[in-house]
Amino acid sequence: MLDITLIMLGAGDSTRFGLPVKKQWLRVGSDPLWLVATKNLSGFYSFKDVIVVSKESEYMSSFAPNYKFINGGQTRQESLKNALSLVKSEFVLVSDIARPMIPKELFNKIIEGAKQADCVVPALKIADTAYLGEEAIDRERVKLIQTPQLSRTNLLKQALETDVTYTDDSSAIRAVGGSVWHILGDERARKITTKEDLSRLNLVSPSLEQFVGTGFDVHEFAKGRELWLCGEKLEFELGLKAHSDGDVALHALTDAILGAAGLGDIGELFPDTDANFKDISSMFLLKEAYKKVQSVGFELVNADITIMAEKPKISKFKRKMAENIAVALNLTPNRINVKATTTEKLGFVGRGEGIAVIASASLKYYDWTKI
Known part of the structure; x- marks a missing residue:
């Protein structure tokens, strides 16, 4: 041999x-x-x-x-x-x-x-x-x-x-x-x-398995910054402290999508020690992360986002937020759900010190048999 x-x-x-x-x-x-x-x-x-x-x-x-x-x-x-x-x-x-x-x-x-x-x-x-x-x-x-x-x-x-x-x-x-x-x-x-x-080639079709990931992020309020949530600029006296534009909802969603694909987290792809990402659009980071997820064989099925904040009031912006994300990821808005809630005055969110977001995302394999 x-x-x-x-x-x-x-x-x-x-x-x-x-x-x-x-x-x-x-x-x-x-x-x-x-x-x-x-x-x-x-x-x-x-x-x-x-x-x-x-x-x-x-x-x-x-x-x-x-x-x-x-x-x-x-x-x-x-x-x-x-x-x-x-x-x-x-x-x-x-x-x-x-x-x-x-x-x-x-x-x-x-x-x-x-x-x-x-x-x-x-x-x-x-x-x-x-x-x-x-x-x-x-x-x-x-x-x-x-x-x-x-x-x-x-x-x-x-x-x-x-x-x-x-x-x-x-x-x-x-x-x-x-x-x-x-x-x-x-x-x-x-x-x-x-x-x-x-x-x-006589190749077997992709499996119908689905993969779920979750993301959680928190940012405190800061003076002198704009407030961005799900790619939407909200008129508010405070923004969120962050290396990027501080869109805490998109950060949580990005982590959820990366997690479902087993690709780590947003901090690994876009470290806050890198000056290239200073004040960068979180929507840009989301799109780049999703491109990476797509490149290794996945596509997004749906995403669900829960924004926890005592202020500002977010309900009237939810539909536009979902549309922003859908456009960025080339999906129909029915695939994206945005919810808003308070913490009933409890904790740092309840005291109005910042915003927390939890997100989940499901992925499936890209079906190359339908091209």
Whole structure:
């Protein structure tokens, strides 16, 4: 048995994918696509290590504690070099999380080819006439290169120590004089690049599970500040003390949405020690947090907000507050509920010293089958 480490590359931003969700976070059943792809390949062999490269490596690690995770770079090559720094095995198998259906037959052929060259590469032939610009070219000489690719680790590390950018491992290996062995690829190993590619794969629909999060926040009144609640400016002699604009209701809602997705809290994303967030709009922070939640595969089902304040009176603003949030999150207002209450003169709220808010939010998986 060969000494092999598996590297799964998934640090891209899915800019060509055309959906609010990164393709690596589309749910197949309950699992994100990156986990489906990794489980698929890692189930074929007893790898020394399984390394997943991502821009959300800390978050990913909560899904699969038995894998190793490392942050990616700005390019595929940078991401691969980061992962190779952890590799101690003689061989490394590099694949993309965007190829979730790699068949075992293809994997076996790659492993069997290890003795043939320094790098084993699956490649597809093309059946149609091919042109390069305005010139017809010999299609027999054209190959569509796929992953996974199996390489000798030390040679691949050496090959990537350059300023030249390579789009796959075999190109880098060949550039330093290494040998490359092509095997026949497989249509099932085609890469997901755009949303249209999803229809070519027989993937399970997302689970119908829902996830609930809660948020709670408190701010004291302060002179010389504007009072903002749910994105609505209220005419009142006092505002709320805060690093941002002090919209305590949106802070609680942001925490609820982040909590439902397991993404921490507002203070982690937008620390009050960062001058960039000084007096910033809390509605902007809510929208940015929700974009992050969407990018990892969720969408908001509904939210419920309870504002606790003795003053000012909020009842007449509730509908407009709900509309503000709905517009910001691209939802219909019936998905957002805003309530107001007092604490019957009890506690710091009852004494008119500040405002407290509790919020809850429910999320579901983004349903890519309906695009």
